[in-house]
Amino acid sequence: xxxxxxxxxxxxxxxxxxxxxxxxxxxxxxxxxxxxxxxxxxxxxxxxxxxxxxxxxxxxxxxxxxxxxxxxxxxxxxxxxxxxxxxxxxxxxxxxxxxxxxxxxxxxxxxxxxxxxxxxxxxxxxxxxxxxxxxxxxxxxxxxx
Amino acid sequence: xxxxxxxxxxxxxxxxxxxxxxxxxxxxxxxxxxxxxxxxxxxxxxxxxxxxxxxxxxxxxxxxxxxxxxxxxxxxxxxxxxxxxxxxxxxxxxxxxxxxxxxxxxxxxxxxxxxxxxxxxxxxxxxxxxxxxxxxxxxxxxxxxxxxxxxxxxxxxxxxxxxx
Numbered sequence: 583x584x585x586x587x588x589x590x591x592x593x594x595x596x597x598x599x600x601x602x603x604x605x606x607x608x609x610x611x612x613x614x615x616x617x618x619x620x621x622x623x624x625x626x627x628x629x630x631x632x633x634x635x636x637x638x639x640x641x642x643x644x645x646x647x648x649x650x651x652x653x654x655x656x657x658x659x660x661x662x663x664x665x666x667x668x669x670x671x672x673x674x675x676x677x678x679x680x681x682x683x684x685x686x687x688x689x690x691x692x693x694x695x696x697x698x699x700x701x702x703x704x705x706x707x708x709x710x711x712x713x714x715x716x717x718x719x720x721x722x723x724x725x726x727x
Numbered sequence: 728x729x730x731x732x733x734x735x736x737x738x739x740x741x742x743x744x745x746x747x748x749x750x751x752x753x754x755x756x757x758x759x760x761x762x763x764x765x766x767x768x769x770x771x772x773x774x775x776x777x778x779x780x781x782x783x784x785x786x787x788x789x790x791x792x793x794x795x796x797x798x799x800x801x802x803x804x805x806x807x808x809x810x811x812x813x814x815x816x817x818x819x820x821x822x823x824x825x826x827x828x829x830x831x832x833x834x835x836x837x838x839x840x841x842x843x844x845x846x847x848x849x850x851x852x853x854x855x856x857x858x859x860x861x862x863x864x865x866x867x868x869x870x871x872x873x874x875x876x877x878x879x880x881x882x883x884x885x886x887x888x889x890x891x
Contacts, residue, residue, distance in 0.1 A: 590856045595814065595828035617827065633833065640830040641811045641871040646755060680833065685852035718829060 588631050588687055592721050594618055595635075597643045597714045598702055600650075604657060604709030611701040618697050618719060624726055628692040629662075631720035634678040640716060647714035654708040655679060658715065662690075663699035672703060675715070687720065695719075741887040743767065744778070746797060746880040753812075753869040759881070763863040767885055768820075772858040774886030775815070777834045780804040790837045795880060803879040810835055812871040813881065818864040825858060828868065834883075860885070 594617050598610050618627050637649040650658075655675050662670040670693070678688050702715065743766045747759050761767070780803075781789040791804045805813075810831045817826035834854055867881060 587855060590826070590854060591858065592825045593827065593829050595830070617824075635830050635833075637811075639811060639832045640814070642755075644814070644828045644868075644870070646870065685836075687854075716830075718833070 588689060588720060590631075590720055592723065594719045594721065595644060595716055596697070596719055597645060597647070597716045599643075599645065599647060599714045600709050600711060603711045604654070604704040604707055606704060606706055608704040609701045610704070611699070612697045614698050618695070618721065620723075626694055626724045626726050628722050628724055629690050629695050629719050630692060630722055631687040631689050632678055633680050633687050633718040633720070634660075634675050635716040635718065636679065639679075639681065643714040643716050645714065647712060650709050650713045650715050652679075654713075655715070657704055657706045657708050658702045659705060660702050660717075661700060662693060663696045663701075664694055665696055666699060669693065675702065678717070692722070692724075741770065742774075742884050743887070744882055744884040746795065746802070746882050747867060748797065748802060748878060748880050750878045752877055755869065755871060757869045758866045759869070760864070760866040761862040767860050767862040770885075770887035772856050772860050772885050773888050774853055774855060774884075775834045776836055776853070776884040776886070777810060777813075777815075777831045778804075778882035778884065779807045779810055779835065779837075781837065782806050782808075791882060797880070800878060803876055805879060805881055807835070807837070812869055814868045814870060815883070816866055816868065817858060818861045820859050820861050822861065822864065831867070 596612060596615055598612055600610060620627060636652040636655050638652050640649055642648055658675040659672040660675050661668050661672055676682055680687055745761060749759055778790050780791050780793050794801050794803055813831040814828040815831060816824055816828055819825045836853060
């Protein structure tokens with residue numbers, strides 16, 4: 583059941599790297615993140631919140647890449663996939679940036695995201711090759727029944 | 728230690744501000760570990776707030792002054808511009824990285840800063856947590872080597888639950 587406010591118990595800063603300049607229609611997928619996809623057969627990771635960061639919020643990514651500018655965040659749409667179904671399809675990334683939402687973190691209802699099938703889609707050029715966009719996944723660990 | 732009263736729905740009456748001290752210039756990917764601290768380890772962390780020296784003309788009062796003196800040494804306080812260079816990783820008592828590389832700006836709540844002067848992802852809301860922290864294995868990471876002149880401090884406040 584969703585709680586009235588987000589109590590953070592776990593978070594992981596994931597990034598999507600643009601190895602080439604963003605072009606309209608291009609999809610860039612998350613790489614595999616073991617923390618968010620446990621393979622012990624006993625645990626499920628459920629995303630309860632998501633926050634995106636640009637160069638105004640964070641200078642470089644954990645992999646030492648510069649972040650995209652706040653202006654270019656508007657060129658990205660995010661799709662979150664559960665299993666093989668695109669459950670949250672083409673979310674404008676600006677809605678996930680807390681500074682634009684009065685500090686609030688967008689909530690999700692215990693979403694067991696398939697991270698390697700989730701992606702951002704570019705809708706117009708602007709992002710340069712070698713830049714990165716960072717998403718902070720707020721999640722819960724739940725034992726599989 | 729700063730004297731906090733309950734803030735909104737955070738409902739913490741215990742807080743503890745750690746001043747992480749750095750005596751050398753921070754290079755990219757440098758980690759600065761918290762010192763072992765029973766005040767943090769013996770409590771349940773329900774809130775985290777980062778601090779900085781605000782050096783924007785006309786914005787008063789500033790969060791912290793430009794320097795603080797600790798044990799007779801004067802340290803520079805990081806500025807709001809340097810918050811973007813730092814991430815926080817918290818390890819719990821099971822030695823799991825429960826918070827991994829969370830951007831420092833997300834926990835910066837300085838209310839006097841209008842958003843057109845500085846982006847504060849935390850806005851005026853306080854991030855709420857439920858964590859058991861192992862201080863000696865938790866750390867901050869500098870992801871860009873542009874930190875102010877040494878020695879400097881990185882202040883971070885932990886709010887504890889009332890059952891401490």
